[in-house]
Amino acid sequence: MRLSVRTRLALTFGALFLLAGAVLLVVNYTLVSTTLPNGATAGVGGRTLSESGPTGDQPADRAEDNSSQGSEDAPAFNVVNGAIDDYRTSALRTMLVISGIALALVGAMAGLLGWLMADRALRPVKRITATARRLEAAQMDKRINHEGPDDELKELADTFDGMLDRLAGSFDSQRRFVANASHELRTPLAVQRTMIEVAMADPTASPELMRLGSHLLHTNERSERLIEGLLLLARSDRGLDSREPVRLDLVAASVVDGARHLAGESGVRVTSELAPRTVPGDPVLLERLVTNLVHNAIHYNAPGGSVTIEVGEYPALVVVNTGPKVPSDQVNHLFEPFRRLNRDRTAHRSGAGLGLSIVRSVAHAHGGSVSATPNPGGGLRVTVKLPVPAGTVAQDTTGPQVVLATREGD
Numbered sequence: 001m002r003l004s005v006r007t008r009l010a011l012t013f014g015a016l017f018l019l020a021g022a023v024l025l026v027v028n029y030t031l032v033s034t035t036l037p038n039g040a041t042a043g044v045g046g047r048t049l050s051e052s053g054p055t056g057d058q059p060a061d062r063a064e065d066n067s068s069q070g071s072e073d074a075p076a077f078n079v080v081n082g083a084i085d086d087y088r089t090s091a092l093r094t095m096l097v098i099s100g101i102a103l104a105l106v107g108a109m110a111g112l113l114g115w116l117m118a119d120r121a122l123r124p125v126k127r128i129t130a131t132a133r134r135l136e137a138a139q140m141d142k143r144i145n146h147e148g149p150d151d152e153l154k155e156l157a158d159t160f161d162g163m164l165d166r167l168a169g170s171f172d173s174q175r176r177f178v179a180n181a182s183h184e185l186r187t188p189l190a191v192q193r194t195m196i197e198v199a200m201a202d203p204t205a206s207p208e209l210m211r212l213g214s215h216l217l218h219t220n221e222r223s224e225r226l227i228e229g230l231l232l233l234a235r236s237d238r239g240l241d242s243r244e245p246v247r248l249d250l251v252a253a254s255v256v257d258g259a260r261h262l263a264g265e266s267g268v269r270v271t272s273e274l275a276p277r278t279v280p281g282d283p284v285l286l287e288r289l290v291t292n293l294v295h296n297a298i299h300y301n302a303p304g305g306s307v308t309i310e311v312g313e314y315p316a317l318v319v320v321n322t323g324p325k326v327p328s329d330q331v332n333h334l335f336e337p338f339r340r341l342n343r344d345r346t347a348h349r350s351g352a353g354l355g356l357s358i359v360r361s362v363a364h365a366h367g368g369s370v371s372a373t374p375n376p377g378g379g380l381r382v383t384v385k386l387p388v389p390a391g392t393v394a395q396d397t398t399g400p401q402v403v404l405a406t407r408e409g410d
Contacts, residue, residue: 005125006118013114018107025099032095036088038081124153128160141168179234182227189227193220232288232358240365246283248290248386249274249311255290256309259298267303268321270294274311279386281366289362290317292355293382297321301379316368316386323379331372331380335360359384 003011124146131142143164146157199205200213256272263270279286290309297307297319305322312318326334337357356370359382363370368386375381 006115006122009118009121010111010115013117014107014111017110017114018103021103021107025096025103028099029092029096033092036091038085038088121153124148124157128157131160175234179231182231182234185227186224186231189220189224193217193224196220226354232285240282240285242282243280244283245389246279246281246286248277248279248286248316251283251287252290252309252311252317255287255294258291259294262295263298263307266298266301267305268298268301269304269306270298270309271306272309272311274309275313277311277313277316278389279316279366280389281386285362285365289359289384292359293317293319293384296355297380297382300324305379314385314388315383317384318381320375320381321379322375322377325378326374326380328374331374334372335370 124144127144127146131144134142143161144157145161146154148154196213196216200210200217205213252272252274256270259270294307294309298321301307301321301323307322308318308320310318310320335356337354356372360370363384363386366386368384370382370384372380372382
C-alpha cells in the first residue's frame, strides 16, 4: 500500500509523540513508585515496625515491656501494612491505566494535528503539482506565485516559476523562428513555381523538360503545403488575438461539400449530422480544424469505407472513419508533428504530416481539447471538445438527439 507524504508525516509525528509520552510515563511511574510508602517502611502511631521490637539501647525492663507490647500489636501492624501495600498497588495501577488512556487519546490527537500541519505545510507543493499538470507547450502562462514566509517551500515555488519563465521564453522564441522562417520561404517557392510554369509553357519544351517540370511542380507544391502548415501551426500556438461567434455546423457543412470530389475519388461515403453550434473563435482556424479531420478521415480509409461528421453541443465535433486498425498505444503519437502510424517520415502524397498537430493546436487555442480512440473494426473516432458559450448548458450528445441537418455524399 502506497502512503502519501502527508500520511507518512502524520504517522511519524504521532509515533514520535507516543514514544516521548511512553518515556515520560515510565519516568513518572518510577518516581511515584519510589515515593509511595509500603508496609515495610510505613510508620504506625509514630513508630516503625523495627521500633516496636527490643533494642540494645533500652533498659531490660523497658525492652521486655516493648517486646510484650510488640507481640500484642503485631496483628494490627500486619493489617495496617497490608492495607498500605494494597493502596500502593492500587494507586500505581490506577495511575498506569489512566496515564495509558490519556497517552492514547493525546497520541490520536497528535496524529490528527500532524495530519493538519502536514496538509498546511504541503499545500505549496500541491499547488506546484497542479500547476505542472496544467502546463502545456501552448499554455505556459500558469505560475504558482506562492505568498508566504521566506522558507524552503517559497524558494522551491520561486525556482519553479523561474524555470517556467525560461521555458515560456524558449517556446516563444521557437514559434517566432518557425513563423519567420516559414514566411521568408514562401517568396522563393512562389518564384520557383512561376519559373517552372513559364518553362513548361514554352512550345519548344522537350518531353524530358516537361517531365522534370512536372516533378518539380509536385515537389514545390508539397513544400508550399508544409510551409503553410508550419505557419498555421505557429499562428495557432500563439493563441487568439480576438474571437468572434462562428457557426461550427455551417463551417462543417462547407467543408463536407468541398470534400465530395475527394471522397468520390477515394470511394468513400461521407455522411454528416449537423446541429446548430456556435463557437467563439477564429473562423479560419476552425475551418482548417474541420478540413484536416475530414481530409485525414478520407485519406486514411479503405475503398468502400465511410466517414461520419457530427456537430453538436457537447462534444462540439466528432469525426468517425473506417480504415485500417490503429493500435491503442499509437493513437496519441498521431497528434505529434510528422508522425504517422508506425513510421516517422515527412513524405506523403497528400500532406505534410501536420494535419492532426494543427487540429490539436487549434483546439487548444480555442480553450478546448481533442482526443482519439480506435474503432474495433478499424479507423478512428476523433472527438473535439470546445467551450460552450456563456449562458448555454452543455449536454452530452451520446444519447438521443435531434439532427437538424443531414448530408450524405459518395
